Amino acid sequence: MRQARPYSAMFAGGVSARTGPHALPLARIKKIMKRSAGDSSVVDGGGGGGGGARMISGEAPVVFSKACELFIAELTRRAWAATLEGKRRTVHKEDVAAAVQNTDLFDFLVDVVTADLGDDHTDYK
């Protein structure tokens, strides 16, 4: 029974029932990838009509499923550090923005996290 509980949690949590063995749905990842690759009309695995068509291997979304877990975890940890600096226990959007500003690796997210920050007091420079 000591083993059954964590094991049951894995199943009852809905991970296997909802997205199979991956924490994030592969179909959704593939849709986002297709938009970035510049072609959303080609069926995966089907015959590509034009030379410019971009297809996505079935394994690429699998890699992203795990990569996004690592990414969300790292971004969340850094946001929590910013929350602690503010002596708070609730992670806010501003904490995510601070985490992005303080991490060179996340430079590509600056526009995302500052899009709706209109208040002057949240300007991290």
Place this chain on the structure above:
Amino acid sequence: MEAGYPGTAANGAAADGNGGAQQAAAAPAIREQDRLMPIANVIRIMRRVLPAHAKISDDAKETIQECVSEYISFITGEANERCQREQRKTITAEDVLWAMSRLGFDDYVEPLGVYLHRYREFEGESRGVGVGVGAARGDHHHGHVGGMLKSRAQGSMVTHHDMQMHAAMYGGGAVPPPPHPPPHHHAFHQLMPPHHGQYAPPYDMYGGEHGMAAYYGGMYAPGSGGDGSGSSGSGGAGTPQTVNFEHQHPFGYK
């Protein structure tokens, strides 16, 4: 080359629950919920790395959702450019790993390589023993039937290997499982709404509580220490944290 995942597509569609996110002007035709990861999955991953008493505001959840989509687009764009230079039409898993390394996510490449390797093994096994595993699932998990045979087989395989994973964790001299955190009704309250009655409340609460316990156990036993190679912007602490993820690997069998 593998075809798409129709079963997963169905599951993905069923998982739609997002709302209120602003739509990108560049892609007006794309449905809003198709542009972001499902918020329930994102929240679950966030809670794994936060202490039990931490709370997450709705605006933070939405911001993380946006960041994940941007991350996928960022990496995919780089992988796509490589395919164009080499005149290839298919973005492969290797292209994705290459792009991550090039864009500074070096720490991710090794655990993802291990993950991909085990996924390929898993796919091979799944095809060979699909029928048997399906039957096994029927025997042990009443009330979870439904979906296509492949989905059921996958679920059963995951269940089977999850058991092995936990057995390996205990047998390998890992720290004993941590005491279960006291119930946090607020946390349950946040976890419940995304399900919208798809599962009975007892399952959700039970899964949420013990899920946290399972992941915390992995977190508090990082094992190897020392400094790893620092990628641009990320600190040395990334290395032990990476080890944690391997401990939590869904395909923990050897």
